[in-house]
Amino acid sequence: MRVNTKRLCELGLLTAAALIIFVVELWLPNPFPIPGIKLGLANIITVFAVYRYRAGEVFAVVIARILLGAVFAGNLYAVIYSLSGAALCLAGTLVFRKFIDERHLWISSVFGAVLHNTGQLLAAVLLLGTPQILLYWPFLLLSGCLSGFFTGLCAQLVAKRLKIVSDNSHTIILK
């Protein structure tokens, strides 16, 4: 993958922003005791990147965020779940972006979140060898829809603002 310096810089910025959001979210109390249910605010960056960057670049940002995030959170065990969820989510949203435009970005986000949660659950079933975990799926489906909707709307706002900025000046992320 050939990336020029400017692009690399933007990707680095995105990764840093995603990491900060991820770490801040760790401090928010989670009212749901079910593993896998959380807001996933860092995915605001993921969804945004899906719509503005090439597939390889998005994968790079997300994988860097997951690996570094796991180091910061002190939970390397969760990497397997995050990676499998992210793989399915990105594969899905990279397809969705072809026929869902940026003004309906939140729809992609909802589908992506549901795919992400499903990927995590499948990884858990394979790793633990207990198919009973599939009983969690309805919860993950619901939480995926809600959090995907929310993060999608946030990403949509970000996309809108950054488009305005890029029209007036050439300083911040351009498309």
Added chain:
Amino acid sequence: MKYKVLVLICVLLALLGAVGSALVLLSPSGRRVNIISDGKLVRQIDLSSRENTSFKVSFKGRTNTVEVKDGKIRVSDADCPDKTCVKSGWLSSSAMPIVCLPNRLVIEFSDEESEVDALAR
């Protein structure tokens, strides 16, 4: 038009999740059932497998017939005089095990933490 369909799919996914969650929450918390005869665990049944079976548990020549149906369990027949266990019906709560005193039979939800819960946190 395309987006209306997509939004509808989103809403349906959320509804599916909500209904599924409700179904999972409303089903009895314990899914594993212990069958204890004369203080010894003779059989453990996973009710979530939804297998319909019926079997006999004997103690000193007397038997109870245990029926598993649609994820529920009960004593369908007993040759004890009072048949309290039969009258207590389907096992519904971990606080109220089905007990047949004359035949020393106890059917209760297993309270040991399942593997999932142990790993959850």
